[in-house]
Amino acid sequence: MSRLEQIIEQLMKISHDPRKQLERYQSEGKKVVGCFPPYTPQELVMAAGMVPMGIWGSQTESYQVRAYVPAFCCPIMQSSLEMGLNGSMKGLSAVMIPAICDALRCITQNWKVGVPDIPMIPVTYPQNRTDAGIQFLKSEYEVIRARLEKVAGHPITEEDLKAALEISRQHSRAMLEFAEEARKHPDRITPIIRHSVMKSAWFMEKKEHLALVKELTEELKKEPECDWKGGRVILSGITGEPDELLKLLEEYGLMVDSDDLAQESRQYTAEIPEGDDALLCLAEQWKDRKCSLVHDTEKTRLVRMCETAKEHQVQGVITCMMKFCDQEEYDLPVMNAMMKKLEIPVLALEIDQQPGTAEQLRTRIQTFAEMICNSKK
Numbered sequence: 001m002s003r004l005e006q007i008i009e010q011l012m013k014i015s016h017d018p019r020k021q022l023e024r025y026q027s028e029g030k031k032v033v034g035c036f037p038p039y040t041p042q043e044l045v046m047a048a049g050m051v052p053m054g055i056w057g058s059q060t061e062s063y064q065v066r067a068y069v070p071a072f073c074c075p076i077m078q079s080s081l082e083m084g085l086n087g088s089m090k091g092l093s094a095v096m097i098p099a100i101c102d103a104l105r106c107i108t109q110n111w112k113v114g115v116p117d118i119p120m121i122p123v124t125y126p127q128n129r130t131d132a133g134i135q136f137l138k139s140e141y142e143v144i145r146a147r148l149e150k151v152a153g154h155p156i157t158e159e160d161l162k163a164a165l166e167i168s169r170q171h172s173r174a175m176l177e178f179a180e181e182a183r184k185h186p187d188r189i190t191p192i193i194r195h196s197v198m199k200s201a202w203f204m205e206k207k208e209h210l211a212l213v214k215e216l217t218e219e220l221k222k223e224p225e226c227d228w229k230g231g232r233v234i235l236s237g238i239t240g241e242p243d244e245l246l247k248l249l250e251e252y253g254l255m256v257d258s259d260d261l262a263q264e265s266r267q268y269t270a271e272i273p274e275g276d277d278a279l280l281c282l283a284e285q286w287k288d289r290k291c292s293l294v295h296d297t298e299k300t301r302l303v304r305m306c307e308t309a310k311e312h313q314v315q316g317v318i319t320c321m322m323k324f325c326d327q328e329e330y331d332l333p334v335m336n337a338m339m340k341k342l343e344i345p346v347l348a349l350e351i352d353q354q355p356g357t358a359e360q361l362r363t364r365i366q367t368f369a370e371m372i373c374n375s376k377k
């Protein structure tokens with residue numbers, strides 16, 4: 001097995017079995033803090049010497065959660081809370097939950113009642129992203145820092161913070177470089193592999209992941225570029241899941257050119273600025289977030305997607321619309337109109353994390369693939 005294949009296999013295993021990672025870190029005596037999507041200050045967890053671990057739901061049937069949230073709560077939150085309620089997250093020292101939408105706001109309170117043995121740290125991001133909002137966010141991070149210090153059992157120094165911020169910057173650059181290299185090698189980096197590499201970042205210590213992703217990118221650079229004959233698409237949405245959906249893309253000859261997924265590249269496009277005050281730098285990153293989940297009247301993430309679509313000459317955009325996610329739904333008509341001007345078709349798929357829901361997407365993906373591949377000829 002080549003080194004390239006070894007790294008891919010390792011990252012795929014990790015992305016498919018985060019529980020094993022949690023157990024590994026626990027056996028090494030490390031404390032792990034669960035980080036709900038889409039954004040939490042993971043750097044504060046790293047600075048405290050603990051491991052931030054993403055919580056992105058799972059293909060779990062909803063049972064206990066039905067007593068806490070209505071049926072129209074998004075599936076990712078239903079399954080995440082279900083995992084807390086059924087004990088699947090035992091071993092976490094705390095969770096951080098960003099109160100960024102109505103569903104997440106409710107989950108902060110549900111968690112306190114339903115999962116009292118795992119402390120919950122809420123994260124409140126300001127809608128106002130001017131200087132006043134950033135000052136507020138810095139003060140919010142001070143509160144979170146103090147709560148994490150309690151969990152860790154020791155103080156977080158300014159040096160700890162600066163070191164964590166630097167790792168995070170390097171990791172973000174490495175992830176974007178991987179994404180750029182992956183689009184030159186769709187023969188080696190299939191949609192599932194690309195997603196697994198991206199997702200594995202959520203379940204590993206950043207330093208460890210950084211080393212592996214850098215090595216993977218270097219290995220890819222040694223490979224000849226692929227002359228892809230199939231369709232080239234951008235994926236947008238919260239997550240490009242489940243794997244069955246990605247398998248369908250592969251089956252019908254579609255490669256993921258790039259993504260605008262909250263779980264993947266959106267995490268890395270706003271770099272943490274440099275400066276003397278680490279918490280202020282971290283807060284200032286919020287100004288540059290381009291996402292459907294932040295208050296952005298200019299819709300800059302869609303502008304960026306259009307620029308990428310033109311530059312990369314993609315044939316289509318597939319929106320993985322998380323069921324019942326208002327924020328993403330509000331952006332869809334705007335995206336459709338913007339892409340229409342570029343004559344790039346958009347396929348909106350409703351994503352549900354419940355098991356066995358992907359097969360119904362087959363016909364739509366097949367038709368879309370035939371349409372965009374024929375228009376290329």
Ligand code: SF4
Nearest residue numbers: 074101103322325326
């Ligand atoms: S998927 Fe949408 S509705 Fe659900 S938690 Fe994320 S932002 Fe909120």
